[in-house]
Amino acid sequence: MLFWGANPIHSAPRHVVRYAVFARGRFTERGIEDRQMAAVDIYPTELARFCPLFIKINPGQEVDLVAGVAAILAGEPPPDPVVRGTRRLAKFLAAASCGVIFCGRGVSYGPGLELFDRLARLVALLNQQARFFLFPLSGDFNSNGLYHLLLNETGQAGAPDFGTGEVVTHYTPMDFREVDAVLVAGADLLWFLPDEQVEDLKRRRVPIVALSPFANRTTGQAAVILPTALAGIETAEVAYRMDGLPLVLKQLVDSALPPDHQVLTDLQRLIG
Amino acid sequence: MRLKIAGGRLYDPTCGLDGEAGDLYVEDGRLVAPLPEVDREIEARGQIVTPAGIELRGQVATYGLNFLRLTDGAPSLRELGESYALLGYTHVHEPFLTGLTAGYVQRQLAGLPVVDTSASLVLNLRELDQWLRFPELLPEVGQTLLYLLDETRALNFRVVEPFVRYRQGFYAHRTIEPEPTLEILAHLSRITGAPLSVEASPEVLRARLPEPGAFHLAALGPALTADDLVEAALAHLEAGATGDLGLMLPGRKNGPTRLPVRIDLGWFRSLDLNPALDEAAGRRALALALCCQGSQAAFSGAGMAQAPVSEYPRMFSWLWDHAARRQDWHDDLGARRYSLSDWVWATRALPARLLGLEDRGRLSLGARADVAIYDVPAYAPPGQWHHYLGRCRTLLKAGEVVVDNFSLVNPEAPRATYYRQTGAEATPMLAEICQFQSLRRENLWVKEGLGGPWVGV
Numbered sequence: 001m002l003f004w005g006a007n008p009i010h011s012a013p014r015h016v017v018r019y020a021v022f023a024r025g026r027f028t029e030r031g032i033e034d035r036q037m038a039a040v041d042i043y044p045t046e047l048a049r050f051c052p053l054f055i056k057i058n059p060g061q062e063v064d065l066v067a068g069v070a071a072i073l074a075g076e077p078p079p080d081p082v083v084r085g086t087r088r089l090a091k092f093l094a095a096a097s098c099g100v101i102f103c104g105r106g107v108s109y110g111p112g113l114e115l116f117d118r119l120a121r122l123v124a125l126l127n128q129q130a131r132f133f134l135f136p137l138s139g140d141f142n143s144n145g146l147y148h149l150l151l152n153e154t155g156q157a158g159a160p161d162f163g164t165g166e167v168v169t170h171y172t173p174m175d176f177r178e179v180d181a182v183l184v185a186g187a188d189l190l191w192f193l194p195d196e197q198v199e200d201l202k203r204r205r206v207p208i209v210a211l212s213p214f215a216n217r218t219t220g221q222a223a224v225i226l227p228t229a230l231a232g233i234e235t236a237e238v239a240y241r242m243d244g245l246p247l248v249l250k251q252l253v254d255s256a257l258p259p260d261h262q263v264l265t266d267l268q269r270l271i272g
Numbered sequence: 273m274r275l276k277i278a279g280g281r282l283y284d285p286t287c288g289l290d291g292e293a294g295d296l297y298v299e300d301g302r303l304v305a306p307l308p309e310v311d312r313e314i315e316a317r318g319q320i321v322t323p324a325g326i327e328l329r330g331q332v333a334t335y336g337l338n339f340l341r342l343t344d345g346a347p348s349l350r351e352l353g354e355s356y357a358l359l360g361y362t363h364v365h366e367p368f369l370t371g372l373t374a375g376y377v378q379r380q381l382a383g384l385p386v387v388d389t390s391a392s393l394v395l396n397l398r399e400l401d402q403w404l405r406f407p408e409l410l411p412e413v414g415q416t417l418l419y420l421l422d423e424t425r426a427l428n429f430r431v432v433e434p435f436v437r438y439r440q441g442f443y444a445h446r447t448i449e450p451e452p453t454l455e456i457l458a459h460l461s462r463i464t465g466a467p468l469s470v471e472a473s474p475e476v477l478r479a480r481l482p483e484p485g486a487f488h489l490a491a492l493g494p495a496l497t498a499d500d501l502v503e504a505a506l507a508h509l510e511a512g513a514t515g516d517l518g519l520m521l522p523g524r525k526n527g528p529t530r531l532p533v534r535i536d537l538g539w540f541r542s543l544d545l546n547p548a549l550d551e552a553a554g555r556r557a558l559a560l561a562l563c564c565q566g567s568q569a570a571f572s573g574a575g576m577a578q579a580p581v582s583e584y585p586r587m588f589s590w591l592w593d594h595a596a597r598r599q600d601w602h603d604d605l606g607a608r609r610y611s612l613s614d615w616v617w618a619t620r621a622l623p624a625r626l627l628g629l630e631d632r633g634r635l636s637l638g639a640r641a642d643v644a645i646y647d648v649p650a651y652a653p654p655g656q657w658h659h660y661l662g663r664c665r666t667l668l669k670a671g672e673v674v675v676d677n678f679s680l681v682n683p684e685a686p687r688a689t690y691y692r693q694t695g696a697e698a699t700p701m702l703a704e705i706c707q708f709q710s711l712r713r714e715n716l717w718v719k720e721g722l723g724g725p726w727v728g729v
Contacts, residue, residue: 027440117531120343124532131439133536151338152383155348238379238721244335245376248719 001099002092003039004119005062005106006137009046015137015242020102021050027098038092040065040085041106053092055085063111066118069093073125093126100133107136113171138242140187142231145240176201183209183267185260190217211260229257273671274299276310280321280645284635285617296321298641301671305637314666314673316645322616323633324642324667325361326623328516329491329572330581331545333366333380333391335373336535337576340545343531346576353385354680355581360644360664362674363690365627366391367430367469367490370537371399371717374424378723381689386674386682390627390690392469393417393426396538397453399705401436401446404456409701414463416705418696421464425691425718425726427627430469430490431457434476437540450475454482461486466628466692467514471495477504484513488626493518493557493574494550502556502563509568514626516572517561517618519587520554520579522600533577546577554578555601558590562606570626571618585662591615592654609654615661628729629690641671693728 001020008015016022021032028034038053039045040062048054057065061083068078068086073094078086093099101123107115119134126132138144147157154160156169176182176197182189189208190198201208202221210222213230231237232249234257240246258266275298282289282296297307331337332352340346347355356364364384369377369391381389395417403409417429434457436448448456454476461468461483469488470476472495481487492505492515509515534542554574561569571591573579579587589596591610598604610618624633631640644667648660667675674682 120531127532127534131536131542148338151341152349152380155341155345155351157342236721244338245373246379246722247375248721 001035001037002089002101003037003041003047003051004101004103005041005109006039006102006104007041007043007045007047008102008104008137011104011139012137012242020100036092036096038089040089053085053088055089057083057085060110062107062115063118065089066115066122070118070122070125073122093132094129096126096130096132098131099126100135103134103136105139135242142186142239144242144244145238145246146186148240148244148246176206179206180204181207181209183211184218184222185211185264188212188216188218190221211263213257226263227257228260228263229255231259235259273312274307274310275641275668275671276307276313277316277321277643277645277668278313280316280319281650282635283320283322283612283616284621285613286621286634287636289635290611290613291320293317296635296641296643298643298668298671301641302631303635303637303639303641303643314645316666318650319665320612320646320648320661321635322360322612322644322646323620323624323635323639324363324644324669325356325359325619326627326629326633327356327361327364327572327581328570328623328626329367329518329575330356330364331367331576332364332384333377333389334368334535334543334545334576335370335376335537336533336543336545337380339533339535340577343533344546344577347580347582349380349383350385352581353387354683357386357667357675357680358664358678359581359584359662360646360667360675361387362642362667362669363388363390363624363627363629363632365389365427365623368392368394368432368537368543369424369426370394370396371420371424372538374426374718375722378425378689378718382723384687386669386680386685386687388669388687388690390427391425392428392430393421393424394430394432394537397431397433397436397448398438398538398540401448403701404436404448404453407459410456410459411463412699412701414460415696416699416702417460418464418694419698419702421692422694422696423717425689425723427690427692427729428466428469429464430471432471432543433540434470435540439540450479454479454487458483458486467626472505472515472518474498474501477501477508481508481511481513484508484511487513489513489515491516491518491572491574492560492569493520494547494553494578496553496556496560497550499556502560505560506564509564509566512568514568514570514622516570516623516626517557518572518574518579519557519561519590520550520574521583521587522551522554523549545575547575549578555603555605558597558601559605561591562608567617567622569618570622571615585658588615588619588661589655589658591618592657595655596658612657627690628692641668643668688725688727689723690727690729 024031037051039047039051040055065083069090071078072090123132123134158169158171161168207223209224210219211226211228219225229235234255236251237249277296281291282294364387403413434453435450469490472489472492533546534544536542621633644664647665674685
């Protein structure tokens, strides 16, 4: 089991306890004692405590590390520069009879598309010898739902641009310098944006409309806050698990607040 | 609305219609006897009028398909629904729904516009092996399966791996080989009252089917990995089994560098959504289609990657046009040419019968008014048919005009997912199966809000 650019202790603690690391499986009845763990990260995270093989790399070395591991597994010498830990990681992966690589948000920093593509090809290569899986660990609640929605509706997972009549999908980060108004739903945008972009939005006094059940950084800067019901607590909703299976979440308590989609539908009706 | 479809050349092999000119009348979504007055008349003089198409193997909602979209840009649900409608289809059957992915598949099916849908519940025999070994327990197994069919809102059963095997040597004693498994499945088919779809494989084709009529051999094409398997498949079909062809394209559009997309559904082997090209198997599948003289083989594509719906007109053309075969396969592969009636049987009448949709796939009185009209000139030679039969001029779904003048005019047409309403009760065996799952699988069964609207049959 290899965690790449992921720290599930913080992003998905139940994943570690209930499903992946400590869980007793049909063929791994002693839980973690029957599993081998490894992690690759640019920070020394808590995973180092139970991952005997923890490879700390420097930013920018990710692609070289994957390329080196793939080369060794294919029986070729690893291309220069050889990242420290390449051979140990290749040996670790080659020894598995059934393996999984969990990718975290760290994969998306730097050349994310290329790195993910190389990891996918590495898993395809490993599959020639043993069962191997590539499993993206999503971070926030139901972020998987957004990807399924985009793929179902547009056939692409990137950011759709409906402005030109036809849907154009962008895989590059949004350039907020062109933006003169922002509507945020289901996210804390200012938490994720780099400081320069946040400062630019503030300097240009770009109005932000925030739909949120919580107070957060974005609502703190918003010109308009539209409080919404919390999905799965105050309103029934469908949410996608990390493995892509949808679950129906029931409403547990009454709320006078509308769900996000109701607010968006009302806005569309008023504007349209 | 009362409609008249006037003067079309009617094709319906179930009624013996083979291009005879005639009128059809529609009232309350059904085909009815001639009406004295109608609200609208659709002029179809000289045009071909058939029942609407029924897709027996439309991989439109398989778990993992979004990875195919992620890596290869497969069409979105909206594009798929529109493609089927413009081709003259009103029903799409998803082949791979499992106990754990039922909610996902049903939600995806509900997102497919225009066309009606249904799905096969794929049985994982490893979950049942402790009961399958004892004939006296098979009635309880049958009841459990019927309950699961209802609970997952599926239409029929499918078995992808008709055997029990484990990779771990420790479990070798639990192996059940294909031949005894097929005996058990034939018994189960009698209990559940419906033929079982078995994904064709070389192992299955070489095995003896104990009761051929109890089996439907799904997607024959990819299984034809050797020449002798064509004969074996033909023998099964002649003995009474039904099958679907699983045709595939001769070449891959994007070359051999595409990433494999294999999805673990808990089976012995992963489901390969992007399998490697096997041109020889594709050639044998077409040869099988051409030498299969009986009425037991329906048209189907091998899967979204090997036979996308956008290529169906090209694949139809192989059935009736020698030149198209020579162009794509560099060979005639057989002397036979499908007539239009043969094509209607393979794409409409037989799929409807196999799915148990009794009021579909025919133009007789009382049938649901799912009618496709194609603008095929009477003088057009078979070599040009695919130009016309790949574009439906008018499509009626339950009496509503969905496609008119080659354009989708009613993308919001009501749609439903069909399932077999068994009314079976849960059994103690089911509780025991669920107890062994680390995931609470009963939480993943279909709930209101995850799909529908559903129609029980």
